[in-house]
Amino acid sequence: MKYETVIGLEVHVELATKSKIFCSCSAHSFGADPNDHVCPACCGMPGMLPVVNKRVVDFGMKAGMMLNCDINRVTTFDKKSYYYPDLPAAYQTTQWFAPVAVNGLVEIETSKGKKGIRIKQIHMEEDAGKLVHDIREDTTHVDFNRTSVPLIEIVSQPDLSSAEEVEAYLERLKSLLRYAKVAECEMAHGTMRCDVNLSVRPEGSDKLGVRAEMKNMNSIEAIKRAIDYEVARHIDAIENGTEELRQETRRWDDIKGKSYAMRTKETAGDYRYFPDPNVMPVVIDDEWFDSIKASLPEFPEVKKAKYMELGLSEYDATRLSESIAIAECFEDALSVCGNAKEAANWVISEVTRVLNAKGMSYEMLTLDGKVLGKLINLVLESKVSRANAKKILDAMFEDPELDPIKYAEENDLVMSNDTGLVDKVIAEVIAGDAKAVADFKGGKDKALMALFGKCMKQLKGNVDPATLRTMLIDAINKL
């Protein structure tokens, strides 16, 4: 029998607002000491009242619009009660009755073509803290830095049917949310986390199979492995009766490559949702709605099409539009240098080279594309050689304020227009290495490279390589 897999995802994304959702503590505690970013409100002390951070609603609406959702013009917050030491007030403020966005659609593309994935809803909520287990002392410490950091949870309909589609969907969410600049979406940083709901049924059946839920998956590769494992487990159970499938929450052990049922105690519970009387319904009037709508970026496809109209290849256009940081860098560089091909090459090969060398993601790019444009101009105007321009680019990553021409002048990286100097250097190099000259004349091309390198070094790279090469050969031939 043939089977089909039915998958729905619940994706938690940390919103990139400066402060937390209900207090003014910083929402970014990467590198901070435990409990550095807490106040009586976000550690649940009595007497503090939640005041909604408007930016969180801005970002929630933006995310909803990016995923083609309807925005609830009156959106409310509710309390979800459960006990856990990382939840200081023993309730999480979330959206249960009227989430900010509903009924969305996200288009994905896989080897099987394009497909629409429906979004059930996006709701805003606060994150919980973290427990830190101290093995030496056999104790557990609580860190509230992350409590009340704003999250959105994006709940899809069960429209996904393979690990490949899940990957495409998650990549698409990342791209769209990063385009809107509402979230980092870095699974490795925990700013994107994923719950997978999966069931398997005979192909064509309209009845859903028994559902397994895997919580808090934090890498796309792990998710793919977990899905493949679960699908095999379900089919095995259905066909061979190896086990009785139960609706349950399972934990994926990525090292062992297996999933385990969690004790029911860890998953059972009635969250006793009710409207939070301390948070007034948020009313999104036309002015607010329109201002968010107007602030939306172009979608990646629109940018890609525009880039192809500029004469770029589809490959280049795709690479440039994948990430908003890269797209903006390219557009800024282009606005200064006016040469799409050059700007594309610099961004695709050079900028990404430096990012890779530094182990940085596209989103961490702080380079000003306009300054890159200036650098490209220096190359196009033959003021700086390509090789030296790359050195300047490296320096630009270190110092965002850097002015390329000033830096070139100060560090002797300006191309020499003084052919007299070039002649002089060539003459010295030839005179100093008679063997290499003889080898070259004897037909060994490699020997020329040695001489070329010496000249280039003495000229500090400030000469056009092609010109140097011609002048060098001329000089040897004249001997």
Place this chain on the structure above:
Amino acid sequence: MYNVKIDCSVAKKVIADDMILTKGVATTAGSKMLEGFMSLFTSEALVRLEEKGYGLVGKAKVGEFGFDLLGETAVNGALTADGVLKLAAAEAVLANEADVALTMDINGSVRRAAAQTGLVSVKPTYGTVSRYGTIPVACSGETVSLMAKNVADVKDALAAVAGHDPKDGTSLPDSMYVTDAATPKRIAVLTDMLANVNADVKAKVDSAVAALKADGIEVVEVTNDKIAAAKVAWNILMSAELCNNVSRYDGVKFGYRTPNFTNLDELYMNSRTEGFGELLKTAILFGSETLSTDNYMKVYDKALRIRRVVVEEFKRLFQEFDAVLMPACSTLEYTVDAVNNDKYMAFNENFYTAPASISGLPAVVAGGVQLVGKAFSEDKLFTLAEKLEKEGK
């Protein structure tokens, strides 16, 4: 009477009940759970009073989390005189220890105390006085409340504390404070509230009606069983919110922690079992049930609807009347014996106070009776209260 007494030489003295957070002075909520609890900040209402020259003379003891009948559940024992329950904040004012009591009206105990002692109190329109820095119990209806010997002192204190506070998300913008100060002409007496009161209370109502009539106010008897249904709904909403609000006291972060635990579940259960009193535990269990998936629509959601009905019924009455007069309690004294025999009296006596609690409407107690008005009509209610005060002298 005091949980903490403070030396204070300021002319205008205020006593805060132990639901009002005070930096540097313990706030216990009358519970073992918060014994010795030191808040990191002071309530906005007290800060505003202090800015206007009031000085804090101490913290008045309260029943556990302030929602009981009249302080009978205080962890360190109820305040009583001759076998009769007394509310500490009211006693402090009567004994001239303080000019004003700053209290939380969670379930009407402040109004009951004012009615029984002849003090004046105001439970202001919901959202007009910041709840920042007050221990949360029943957030959708509880308000900061003020009590003093006369209308003028209550009025002054209210003027000091009222006004928008950005730290409270339910605090109304100043632009909404359109005080209705028109001279009151007609009031209604809600007869549903008179059926079960004793002769003392009935006498208070009668003399209040007589005084108002004598002053040219038209008094009309009305009946409204929908408003009278407020109690049932309020008990549900209050208990549910209470259950949720006191969940934070779990022995992990602050407050009482049991010494008897070997794992997390025991830490939670034993801390709360040992730290909370009986009435509170009853309310927690009741509240938790009303919010369960099975009961939410049947119970909690219905209570929310009754709240809307009560609000609508009051709105209808206020098209005709400037205020609704009703008692604040069924008797002018609660004996310790009576409360020992019926531990849940607080869930029944709030029949008289729940209508204003659930609807967020202002209520002024004076001359032993309660006047409920439409939102922002405090000045009108004070005008009526002054007439009752004049009569009393």
